[in-house]
Amino acid sequence: MSDPGFIRKYIFSTDHKVIGIQFLFSSLIFMFFGGLLAMLMRWQLGWPGSPLPFMEKIAPAGMPGGIMVPEYYNMLFTMHGSIMIFFGVIPLLVGAFGNYLIPLKIGAPDMAFPRLNMLSYWLFPIAAATVLAGFFVEGGAAASGWTAYPPLSGLKETMGPGQTLWAAGVVILGFSSIFGAVNYVATIINHRAPGMSFHRLPISIWAMFTTAVLTLLATPVLAAAMILLLLDRCLGTSFFLPAGMIVDGTPLAHAGGQALLWQHLFWFYSHPAVYIMILPAMGFVSDILPNFSRKPIFGYKAISYSAVTIGAVGFLVWAHHMFQTGMNPTLGTTFMVSTMAVAVPTGVKVFSWLGTLWRGSIRLTTPMLHALGFISMFIIGGLTGVFLASTPVDMYMHDTYFVVGHLHYVLFGGSLFGAFAGITYWFPKMFGRKMNDRWGKTHFWLTFLFFNGVMFPMFILGLGGMPRRIYDYTQYAGLVHFAPLNRMMSVSAFCLMATQLLFAFNFFRSLFKGEKAGPNPWEATTLEWETPSPPPHGNFAKTPVVHCGPYEYSVPGMKRDWQMQTEKHA
Amino acid sequence: MTTDAHSVHTGDTSTGIPSAKLGMWLFLASEVMFFTGLLGATIVLRAGMAHWPRPGEDLSIPLAAMNTFILLSSSMTMAMSVAAVHQADSKKIRLFLLLTILLGTAFLGVKGYEYSIKFAHGHFPGTALFWDCYFTLTGLHGLHVLAGIIANLWILWLTFRPNFLRSDGHRVELSGLYWHFVDLVWIFLFPLLYLI
DSSP states (O other): OOOHHHHHIIIIIOHHHHHHHHHHHHHHHHHHHHHHHHHHHHHHHHSOOOOOOTTHOOOTTSSSOOOOOHHHHHOOOOOOOHIIIIIIIIIIIIIIHHHHHHHHHTTSOOOSSSHHHHHHHHHHHHHHHHGGGGGGGGGOOOOSTTTOTTGGGGTTSSSSSHHHHHHHHHHHHHHHHHHHHHHHHHHHHHOOOOTGGGGOOOOOHHHHHHHHHHHHHHHHHHHHHHHHHHHHHTTOSSSSSTTTTTTTTTEEEOOOOHHHHHHHHHHHHHHHHHHHTTTHHHHHHHHHHHHHHHTTTTTTHHHHHHHHHHHHHHGGGGGGGTTTTTOHHOOOOHHHHHHHHHHHHHHHHHHHHHHHHHOOOOOHHHHHHHHHHHHHHHHHHHHHHHHHSSHHHHHHHTTBBBHHHHHHHIIIIIIIHHHHHHHHHHHHHOOOOSHHHHHHHHHHHHHHHHHHHHHHHHHHHHTTOOOOOOSSSGGGGGGGGGGHHHHHHHHHHHHHHHHHHHHHHHHHHHHSSSBBOOSSSTOOSSGGGGOOOOOOSSSSOOOOHHHHHHHOBTTTTTSSBBBBOOOOOO | OOHHHHTTSSSSSSSOOOOOHHHHHHHHHHHHHHHHHHHHHHHHHTTOSSSSOOTTSOOOHHHHHHHHHHHHHHHHHHHHHHHHHHTTTTHHHHHHHHHHHHHHHHHHHHHHHHHHHHHHTTOOTTTTOOOOOOOOHHHHHHHHHHHHHHHHHHHHTTTTTHHHHHHHHHHHHHHHHHHHHHHHHHHHHHIIIIIO
């Protein structure tokens, strides 16, 4: 094959592996930025009203004299959430790993629609630029929370042009997600290698399949909601704006709209989005655990079908975010029951993972540590979710730091440890070199320690009545005693951020100086490990033929303790 | 080894379904949810309103009925164009594609005429919730019709290239799937906005 030239090969590439790596780098950069925004929030929470002199130059309006104003704090938590979810976790787990792994793991030369795939990637920076442009317009970026509840978000009078840019960017990103999802589903259904039946697919692929179906069916509803919000903001329509509103003493002309309608439409997407952000991580862990336990996975079908079940039930739980909104209480009970039902397939997964570890020959590599970190932290995230799903409990906990703790245990403790497990596991495949194991383990333990240092106290704060999204809790006498705890959390947060520099250092150093990895450094069984590291364009020299399931470790009577999926065992 | 450019429009895949067709169906599933969100929002908003225009009070049912007829006819011509692909009759493919494009344009023309009447009466998005819903739903549907017309124009241009049937014939069916979907959306919009 002739050399396509640098631009076609690395920038406007249609190769799924290059697109996956593009998503990987972009999303990691956005996560780093989103993390920095959180550091500013932690500064304000740890030392409310203390000046941070260098910030005066960066944000003269938001931090005059280095002291944060409340509006700036609102913008910080809005953009932290939006960036982490839309431009960090989803593109990392789905964009990067979905693209990189799907064709390799099912034995295909590329995605079903390579050009559509390229378009899906390039819409991503356009969407990000649109949202981030908000930082440079009057009034700053969006500041109505990542959930953008109207009427606050729907009025020009309350939110500046940054909010319009935010909604427009999210619509563009929606197209990127939908195109990606069409590609994933079509590829998994149609481009499996001979012998690769659905029941021989690695569980990460089952997870990606479910994720893509969720994306395909939920994202357009968010797009519809965003378009209605944009019309409310730009054309003066009243979809989400009720009658009788007065801003700065001026009555507004809007009438008839329903603010609750937004919440229904928004959460119809955003709750499935929670599963979009966790299912892929569950998939990686399901691939990694059997390898480093040198055992077949426990309950292959139970785990894969439970992913599908979580996806299906995930469409029926959205209003559990709305127990406190004045929604019909009978409806609340329905959503409480459906939400608690999600714990069943989730429990099936957790016990199957524990069953996989049971009496395995554990190899405590860096990816394995992250996978174990995932399970333990995700259990805390999941169980606190059951608390919140219970309507009477939620009446007390809603919009407190308990919710913030819960979502960070799922999204950082779950998704991010899963992502670190995935990155450290597939790094040798992606770049042909191993990451440094000692640095990797140090990074894991410090991240694990500081993560819990920031997030666990949130449950205590929440139970103690500290509201989320609060600029200065010390104005409430009943919360002042939380100041030392908040300072401890802030110190942990700064250490957590600094620890990620260690990861970045290891990542980039290993890109150039890491030990060379052969095709199969982890002695794994699935198809991607049959290719050279990194795999060439087109992946497989000849189409692989699959003879067995994805987790054939320690097969009795074999010399090696693993059987590749293409191997026949007499 | 099959190359992907090949298997996209042939049935040489794990399931025997051409990937392009599968992809179009998946995209349409996504489109269904998009309009479900919008239609659902309209129904919920209407349920919360004390006043909503009665059928025929503000909108012209005869004009919309005519437009429904035009759009249904365009679905027929689209189907006949797809049938002509199976007969490998390039002239018929072109004729029926052209008719589909013309009928689609006529639909947009009638819609534009309706809009101009509303504007003349002072009805714009932002004047009342009913008009917000009306203009948003018909406007987004109109954009979909426009996209279908553009797709058909592109395919019409392709038909003049040599080897059209062999390399791009499947595109008529793909465009047809999309066109029928857009037609179907109107079948929901017509009663929701005009008749009930």
